[in-house]
Amino acid sequence: MSAPTAVLDGFQTRRRAARSRVLKPWYRNGSLMAGIGVIGFLVLVAILAPVIAPYDPIKQDLQNALASPGAAHWLGTDKYGRDVLSRLIWGARVDLRIGFLAVIIPFVVGSVLGGLAGYFGGWFDTIVMRIVDIFFAFPFYVMVIVLVFVLGSGEASIYLAIAAVSWVSYAKIVRGEVLVAKKQDWVTAAKLGGMSDARILTRHIGPNVLSQAIIYGTSDVVMDIMAIVTLGYLGLGIAPPTPEWGSMILDGQEFITTHWMQATIPGLVVVLVSLGMSWLGDGLSDLLNPERRK
């Protein structure tokens, strides 16, 4: 009598196994975990900079300038004899902080304006989208560089310049998504349930459209870090001697033929950040879609 039960048990186990292959829990999501791993590691390094950095990142040691990597200086020293590894570690603080913080303001401003424009339409939509078109006509980096040049270098003007330029992307993305979402039957159903526009926009449409903006945000962090690095490279970013990856690449390039590592290592770190953020973005897009998560 036990045979049929055993068959049934086997069947159910197989079914469960098949199901878990299709719908993975979040911690089995490969790209999400890779992204969390890389970005988490870099953030940890930035937080622990005072503890783990072997040297003071701005202390000069001209006797020991342009030292090759060795036991004392794992990645060597720059032209002022400063430890490259310590500068990389302290630079993570500056670059990651600006990268993440600079995403928040444009994310909020752009999503709110784009959401309202898409939902209500009319003259508000026209005005907002014409402004977006104007900003879109200029390349991102050119606008940021010009604005920082006008506003003067420093962290505050970097935030301001990036916010002023990149909110338009969020506005465009969210508006497009809202335009699609507001025609869905479930929005009509919510209206028929007597829900107010504010509630429909925040509770019903919001969660459906913000995932796109969040995923764009992960790639925007990379754009922002690239902007900081570019600004640093042009000498418009963070004032020396504060360690920052862009200015390290700038400082290193004059020795590219003799000490190639000086410019290459900070460049590779920037690449690593972009890689980690795009993994994180891929993973999040799976996680934020209820049809693809467990």
Added chain:
Amino acid sequence: MTDTILEVSNLTLGVRNGNRPPTVIVDDVSFRIARGERFGIVGESGSGKSMTLRSIVGLLPRGVEILSGSLRYGDIDLAATTGAARRALMGPEIAMIFQEPMTALNPVLRVGDQIAEGSRRHLGLSRAAAWDLAVSMMAKTGIPDPARRARAYPHELSGGLRQRVMIAMALSCKPKLLLCDEPTTALDVTVQHQVLRLLEDLCEEVGASLLFVTHDLAVVNQTCDELAVMYAGRIVERGSVERVFRRPEHPYTAGLLASAPDFDQPDRALVAIPGFPPNLAHRTDGCAFAPRCAFAQEHCHTASPPLEEHEAGHAAACFEVGRLLEATA
């Protein structure tokens, strides 16, 4: 009949064309629904049945306007009710169930939250109380294991379960009038039957009147007490379901019944209605059905027949009722 819950009088909907006369989509439609009554509107695509329904809930597509007539819910003029007053009405007074259970639920919210939202907003329930009510409504609609299913997302439920969720959502605030726009079209026939029975039972329990719009005569026969048949934007016949099915007084209704299979007479040949429905932009003075009608006389093409009662509680808009009844008797 003081117990009228919805009264539609001489409703005319259309699209304005600048200086030229407007294109009329729904023409001079009148009917009333009594408390607890189940009223069906039958018609093919483009007959104006869905537009009539949409005008009641204020969801006319852009450009379509109420050109004349009135929509009264109790003492309230629905056409003049907008904004917050309209929102206060939708849910606890009037609720609607959609044709497509696949798209009428928000994909990123748990179905329990979606059901609970209405009772939190309209009945002022706490989060926990609204959730409990949602689960008990789901249980009433026959969803097995409602406490667990309430935590599901729409994509995790089948079409039949989703339509039950829609019903639970519509009825959770105990509305007095439930509007259904082809609620079972997207479901297969066995589930369709279950859902119709459920709608009937729950409306009775809640005391809601039902306005049911469909193209399916069999569905009306199963669910409704009263019915109106629409053709080209006008009501061509109106009366109790039993009378209309037994003795149709309009050739269009007779044609519809003759073209649908009847399981009591499986050998009867199905008769198609020749021709196509008219283009609403090019109306003639005559009866809109005249070009397709086997009974049409010359005057049918030049004058439009009024909707008249030929027996108590049964009206038809046809000059040739006598000849039709002779032919079918």
